Amino acid sequence: MHTSDIVRVVLTRGQPESEHLVDVVVADESGAQRAWGRVDAPVIPRSAIKAVQAVPLLRTGAAAANELSEIEVALAAASHSAEPDQVAAVERWLARIGAGADDLECGSDRPLNEAEDDRMLRAGEAFGPLQNCCSGKHTGFLTIAHHLGLDHQGYIEREHPVQRLVTEATEQFTGLDLSAAVTGRDGCGIPTFSMPAEALAAAMARIVRPGRFDDATAEAATTIARAMVEHPWWVSGTGRPEVTLARVATEPLLTKGGAEGVMVAALPERGWGIAVKSRDGARRGADTALAAVLELLEVVPAGTSRSEVTNKAGTVVGEMYAIVP
Amino acid sequence: MHTSDIVRVVLTRGQPESEHLVDVVVADESGAQRAWGRVDAPVIPRSAIKAVQAVPLLRTGAAAANELSEIEVALAAASHSAEPDQVAAVERWLARIGAGADDLECGSDRPLNEAEDDRMLRAGEAFGPLQNCCSGKHTGFLTIAHHLGLDHQGYIEREHPVQRLVTEATEQFTGLDLSAAVTGRDGCGIPTFSMPAEALAAAMARIVRPGRFDDATAEAATTIARAMVEHPWWVSGTGRPEVTLARVATEPLLTKGGAEGVMVAALPERGWGIAVKSRDGARRGADTALAAVLELLEVVPAGTSRSEVTNKAGTVVGEMYAIVP
Helix, strand or coil, X not given: CEEECCEEEEEXXXXXXXXXXXXXXXXXCCEEEEEECCCCCEECCHXXXXXXXXXXXXXXXXXXXXXXXXXXXXXXXXXXXXXXXXXHHHHHHHHHCCCCXXXXXXXXXXXXXXXXXXXXXXXXXXXXXXXXXXXXXXHHHHHHHHHHCCCCCCCCCCCCHHHHHHHHHHHHHHCCXXXXXXXXXXXXXXXXXXXXXXXXXXXXXXXXXXXXXXXXXXXHHHHHHHHHHHCHHHHCCCCCHHHHHHHHCCCCCEEEEECCXXXXXXXXXXXXXXXXXXXXXXXXXXXXXXXXXXXXXCCCCXXXXXXXXXXXXXXXXXXXXXXXX | CEEECCEEEEEEEXXXXXXXXXXXXXXXXXXEEEEECCCCCEECCXXXXXXXXXXXXXXXXXXXXXXXXXXXXXXXXCXXXXXXXXXXXXXXXXXXXXXXXXXXXXXXXXXXXXXXXXXXXXXXXXXXXXXXXXXXXXXXXHHHHHHXXXXXXXXXXXXXXXXXXXXXXXXXXXXXXXXXXXXXXXXXXXXXXXXXXXXXXXXXXXXXXXXXXXXXXXXXXXXXXXXXXXCHHHHCCCCCHHHHHHHHCCCCCEEEEECCCEEEEEECCCCEEEEEEECCCCHHHHHHHHHHHHHHCCCXXXXXXXXXXXXXXXXXXXXEEEECC
């Protein structure tokens, strides 16, 4: 395992202005192979671990019993932008399992997509839990409860059978024992765990190279990976890094962002997983660092990670780029 | 001069999640007296230096000739939230000097105040340069041009007489020679300079203790400081740190934020200035660090800097606090 200095993401405005320190770990299914910064950097993965959290939906048979489409599987692992087609798809899925927006325990939110947020305000429409970027994942949780004949109320709590299944999958893919772990609560209410960056990177490698697991688990992982690689827009939304990186990638690429500066990626053809954490929690730091490491790995073209900074009048006033030692 | 380790601002979610590194310098009119991190940390002050940038408006006699109110002086040094009363005040001031929104070269923007942003969208109103948080400062620039009989077009360019006056004031208060400095362009289009944190802190000390300067300059500084101390809402907006810190301060307090994680403060009774830069550019890092240092200096009550983190459902999921070594 080769460790280098931490990745720095620099923002300039004539002169250097700000800087993000970003830990990056590349792993295969056995563990870290390459790291910048701390291989054991503590990461609360937030939404970046949704691929793993979607495993029980497939593994319990809930997806098959409810004939979920590949797009619905992608939505179960998504932080969507609440664009109209995305919200409509979640709504139809909820109706199919006899549930509605009121059953979602993720909380109301506004669309991540600014244009849709503006459109809803102009149209006088109300924001609700469907607009929460996690509404697809939560519909997946409700689908599990529905399939297993469980009372879905409180499905976001750590001791609810649905979250027990999610924690079990998280332990399995990360290789961690979380039974005594201190939990936090995610933006959408479910339990979160802090873990070493290496464990998160390895979990992503195992999503695309799940040979170590039983057949049902391996099939679940493969289905999720395929859905996320094929449908990055359904996993994220217009203009988001998941979409723009997939568009320029020269091989199949799965990426997923999480709040507080987390990004993960997986390369199915290589069997590699990548975990990225901007120590300060900045989205731009994580996105730029992941793009730069993907350049280094020759997954995306050189220059992908470099971007211009513009001001209110649209004038270019600086740039943002990563220094990968 | 006593230097300590850098201030760390920690965000938790059950466990530590993210962390900001924040340089802080406390200076009197002669220079740094106390620092956490690098006393010479490079800072592009952005909007945090607006008190200094407002000096020519007063010193040229433009403010007196146009009978500017104390609130208009505060707006000249403001990054307002574009709340209705603030926008109306800028509009009236522009009309008084025979100018209009079209003369502003700051670029169009949306209100920093989210409720006002939502209201405008619901009402179908268009965003323009008046909503740009810098429209008061730019109206000040137009007032100088009007008073001096200058062509105001291009007043944001470094070589325009208005910006020459602004640069001259910046050199005077910071004690720096900026004649050969590399400039950047600010969010609102005017030139920006990178400077050591000490120079910015000392400039703020000199705004409230301007005895070293000629009478016109000292009077300008005193007028600006009084306006900013007395009218923090006009300098910022509802719920912003400039307002909340002033509300709990036990002595007169001037604070002003700038983009990319900059905050400054000045304590008129002590003759001190403070410069704060979150290295990663995070607003929350700078705001929390300044509040914590103001606690240490017994300007605001203990606990002011500590805040709760809530999720979409309104549940408390963590906290944010500063560690000041």
